[in-house]
Amino acid sequence: MGKVLMKGNEAIGEAAIRAGCLNYFAYPITPQSEVAEYLSRRLPEVGGLFLQGESEVAVSYMILGAAAAGERVFTTSSSPGISLMSEGISYIAGMQLPAVFVNIMRGGPGLGGILPSQADYLQATKGIGHGDFRLLVMAPASVQEAAEMTMKAFPLAEKYRNPVMILGDGLIGQMMEPVEFHDNLKTKPVDKNGWATNGMDTRGSSQRNLIRSLYLDPEVLNRHNLELKAKYDRMQQEEIRFEAVNIDSDYKVLIVSYGTMSRVCRTAVDQLKAEGLEVGMIRPQTVFPFPEEAVGNAAAGKSCRAVASIEMSMGQMLEDVQRSVKGRQPVHWFGKCGGEVPTPEEVIEFVRSLAR
Amino acid sequence: MEIELEGIVVVVGNYGSGKTEVAINLAVERKKAGFDVRVADLDLVNPYFRTREARSLLAGLDIDLVLPPEDMLHADLPLLSPLVAGMIRKPSQVTIIDVGGNDAGATVLSALAEAFGGKQYHMLQVINPLRPNTDTIAGCLNIRGQIEAAARMSINGLIGNANLIDETTPADIYRGVEFVQRLSKESALALRFVTVADELLPEIDMERMACPVLTIYRQLVPPWKKARVPQHQFNGGK
Structure with missing residues (x-):
């Protein structure tokens, strides 16, 4: 199959099917409703199931149930809907179940607006919902990458028995780009008989599997939390992904940017290079775990004078960038919110002001 | 070959077939050909672009x-x-109505039945064979049936819009023309024109295009790209 022209939302839906996920529960919300629209037609063709929940809260527990039964399962939503799901996500993390959540972010807080935003960065990366847990969070910058990350999300969720989130902004969901689906990203689900409540007859076992997040004994709950922490530490070791742009040059300014915002910054970097100002960029592809070492090392580059976190939020990723730079350089923030996307010209002007 | 279209032009098609880009560029082309042009954004289902x-x-x-x-x-x-109902009742020389995608987007047309009553109109289905669901003749006819049922109006023409945006090749264009010609034959719907992006136009052998071509100066671009500036020649008034 060659390239086809798809909306990000459609490509995410198709990618999930290609990844072998035939269970999709969701509740519509702009700007990601096309995933449900697409899968409501497509899933029955491949023997899959789309069920619309009564609400996002209901959906999160439908995900929990299917994941507990050992099925590959995913949902998609946008900011306010993800907030509603956060209780269920906490239970899923506590129960150590693999599931995939896609957040196509819109402006907030509250109902906010329907235009693209990156305002849920902290929510996604610092442990959504109550309790002490993390999601593995990947942030695509193109329709192609959204499809690939969706396909990779299912085996990663199984590897860690932990929810994985795809953090895209409205533009990633809505824009159209050519996309190709790679069969080499197809994976077989892992053997889940050791823990899944998939029926003793199904797995030919006389052993009961119990899935729970309730641990009344504090000593046991502490051990459980340490076990979860060990998984997040392992993610830091094994799952960090990022793209380095123009990092071999004598860059004066280092940009850290992800998703749609990084596409704008990329245009700015190319344009500034043509004008004789070298600018480097680290584009996190995973935002948890964050590419702390890569950002720190790049900030320590011998010609680097300033670091900028450029984001469609009011200085959320900035905290991770500051933590990574460890005071070696001044770290600045530039961004817009609420559906406004900074233009390449605005980024250029800001970067020039740092290089002066 | 020149594009010949006057009166009410209703642009329909599946999601992402390129209706809006076609509608905008057709409006500019018709204006520069000397017509009075009005456009209605009737896309009630799409949040962006x-x-x-x-x-x-x-x-x-x-x-x-x-x-x-x-x-x-x-x-x-x-x-x-x-x-919108007013502009259908009293149309300009060219009145372009850009409708939302699929049957869901076309449903709004049924609410305008009274305004359309007895009027001649072109209802044109935009086809991009590089989109899912319209990569086969059967797929295109299926979408056509769904749109007609929802709109309670009949499609009476086709627009070929084969493209992969920036990655479109001349081969995609030629294959796209063949595809819509075959669809035109099987559906008995007239092929009104096909599209080619202005950046690709110099690479296209116009001899191979057996129908009028609308040049697309892309307007619906993401924030890191610039919209193209239309360069149609002005033909003077008509």
Whole structure:
């Protein structure tokens, strides 16, 4: 199959099917409703199931149930809907179940607006919902990458028995780009008989599997939390992904940017290079775990004078960038919110002001 | 071959077939061919990349664009301005109606049945064979049936819009023309024109295009790209 022209939302839906996920529960919300629209037609063709929940809260527990039964399962939503799901996500993390959540972010807080935003960065990366847990969070910058990350999300969720989130902004969901689906990203689900409540007859076992997040004994709950922490530490070791742009040059300014915002910054970097100002960029592809070492090392580059976190939020990723730079350089923030996307010209002007 | 289209032009098709880009560029081309042109953004289902994104271009060319009220432009609500029925009742020389995708987007047309009553119109289905669901003749006919049922109107023409945006090759264009010609034969729907992006046009052998070509100066671009500036030749008044 060659390239086809798809909306990000459609490509995410198709990618999930290609990844072998035939269970999709969701509740519509702009700007990601096309995933449900697409899968409501497509899933029955491949023997899959789309069920619309009564609400996002209901959906999160439908995900929990299917994941507990050992099925590959995913949902998609946008900011306010993800907030509603956060209780269920906490239970899923506590129960150590693999599931995939896609957040196509819109402006907030509250109902906010329907235009693209990156305002849920902290929510996604610092442990959504109550309790002490993390999601593995990947942030695509193109329709192609959204499809690939969706396909990779299912085996990663199984590897860690932990929810994985795809953090895209409205533009990633809505824009159209050519996309190709790679069969080499197809994976077989892992053997889940050791823990899944998939029926003793199904797995030919006389052993009961119990899935729970309730641990009344504090000593046991502490051990459980340490076990979860060990998984997040392992993610830091094994799952960090990022793209380095123009990092071999004598860059004066280092940009850290992800998703749609990084596409704008990329245009700015190319344009500034043509004008004789070298600018480097680290584009996190995973935002948890964050590419702390890569950002720190790049900030320590011998010609680097300033670091900028450029984001469609009011200085959320900035905290991770500051933590990574460890005071070696001044770290600045530039961004817009609420559906406004900074233009390449605005980024250029800001970067020039740092290089002066 | 010149594009020949006057009167009411209703642009329909599946999601992402390129209706809005076609509608905007057709409006500019018809204006520069000397017609009075009005455009209605009737996309009630799509939240981004709508005709309204090109409002300054159209205003600059003195092309009237009918939109929901300014403060409702980013509302997540299906707003149908009463002005649309008015412009159908009293059409300009060219009246272009950009409808939302699929049957869901076309449903709004059924609410305008009274305005359309007895009027001649072109209802043109935009086809991009590089999109899912319209990569086969059967797929295109299926979408056609769904749109006609929802709109309670009949499609009577085709627009070929084969493209992969920036990655379109001349081979994609030639294959796209063959595809819509075959669809035209099997559906008995007239092929009104096909499209080619202005950047690709120099690479296209016009001898191989057996139908009129509308040049697309892309307007619906992501924030890191610039919209293209239309360069149609002005033909003088008609």
